[in-house]
Amino acid sequence: MTSSLLLPIGGISFLHLCIAFVGGLFGAAVGALPAFILCGLFVFIGSVLMIAGAGPDFLNTFGFGFTFGPQACFGAAVVAHMYAHKKGLSPGRDITAGLMGTKSMDVLLVGGLFGALSVILNWIFITVLPWKWGGMLWTDAVALSITIMGIIGRLMFDSKSGLFGKVAEGESRFNPTEKSVLWLPWQMSWKELLVIGFGVGLLSSYFALLLGAEHGGAVIGFGISGLSLVFLQFGTKMPVTHHISAIAAGAALASHSLIWGTIFGIISSFAGQFWACLFTVHADTYIDPPAAAIFSVTTIMVGLAALGLFTAIPLP
Template sequence: MALSELWAVEMLLAAFAGGAFGAAIGALPSFTLAGLLVVVGELYKLVVRTTGADAVPVDITGTIGFGVVLGPHVAFGGGAAALAYATKQGYLDGDFEYHPAKDVARGLGSKPDVLAVGGVFGVVGYWIATVSSSVSVPVDPVALGVVGSAVAHRLAFGYSLVGAAPSEWFDMRPDERGRDTEDSGGAVTDGGTPAVEPWLPYQYRWSDVAMLGAVVGVLGGYVAYLTASPFLAFGISVVALVFVNAGVANVPVTHHMSLPASTAALALVDAPAAQLTPAVVAGSVPLGLALLVGAAFGVLGSLLGEVVQRIFYAHAETHFDPPAASIVLTSLVVALLALLGVVESPVWVPLP
């Protein structure tokens, strides 16, 4: 995107509507829809490219899945900000175990002021991603928009940025001790909320997270190798979040593992992203190498997500997305490796 689009009225209106829509249906449901559109868009792109066409007529992934309609920087970020606002206003009810501003699976309905906040932060996310992309900051602009929007809503509505002293950031023991009791899902504060709120109570022990990252990384590398798509495995991971929305127990969140795995596997190919096809990938990179690199980046993404959740989520009062922050960091690693000549291409990550 060009900086000239930063103040384009049409794009601002669309971003506002995207953020308001994310608030209405909920941050996590909107992200699940984005994943579905990414899967559709990548399969469509694969079919078009394998027929020999020079260009894809409509970039469904970029314009809708990652655009102002359902892009996480717009819809998810707007939904999370509206949730933080609605909590401050005392609009929320229910029996959510954590601070209510973390309940990103819930929709917020049609209250005009809540939708307006979602819309404003949809614009904020759009601005961050547009500026980042336009000046070629070497990270995922969409993920950076999600992170920047979360920081902005915490500051705007008076929430703590991290919620704890540095000495407490990595201490999950209050939760671990509490889960051994019958009367609590974790040690609680005087306000009735857990003293520590792991982003996913079933997915935060280092060994568990690393193992999951390795498994998902292998699959991400494999899907990328077969399809030449850096985003298809990511989309599959996001679509799986429909089960999280439905309340199915212990479903892991893995898109911050599958995306860097697929990207790093394709970064081994000496070809521009627009020219990647399954035949080009298969002719350039051994499958075993793609799987090993995918596993390594899957583990890296999983561990960085865990670091972020312990610092910015577990002790705070609103949602700060660990996968988005992890993707910012892993995309930076891919870009740096490309600049150093360790890999052939940054694939979709901007380079300065």
């Protein structure tokens, strides 16, 4: 096996499309959230192996690879949930349920097709549009791929909701009440977003600076956050934090600052709720708010870093 098969970058081949197809099919079969939890487990294991000096092969092959990377097994499965909802086989917002239970193999095939699409999208954002600002890629290609696939799926399979859903009479898009189907009712007020953004952002920034990118510091917080969602899968009112931990670690490494990392973790916490209100709360199907937060805040952070923010305002 050559190194080109280990990393989700560079050239793509028919084999890459096939193994990503399997990833999307698998994600649809077990359900989008269980597939993402498995991804979080792989990222955590890969990070621990990097701490032990084993290198990034496990992380790149399993955590962010073509089959079990979140763009394939999770992002594609989200679209399969939309398709199943269109057929009346599954609630559109319930990404915890394995779609194998629908006994409709075309649902799984839709997941597979979007898994293959995830490779193409990821390749476009990294290889065809390889813009770098200050030495950093302009966005998070995985998160942007997941968001784009969600938008495509919404337009294809949820004509009732439309792209942004429909705000109920008397409701506010960005200040919804219990009348709407909220994303995370226990993680939506400014106090809740501030506190969880601060806590997770600080811890993930600390890990990033302590370990360094070469020893898994950039992603171990993401892995822990993703793995923790196993409790959400079984009904615990868990915070969803992988968008916070991912952004905080990236900002901490870019700025060499614990405080800047924490600040961007808080920003991403609020960004997650913003995208939830824009895409998901008022719709019948799910577009992933954390993925939208990761790609958008990454782009802002990279742009500000390129403009010299972290140099102009150095923080400890």
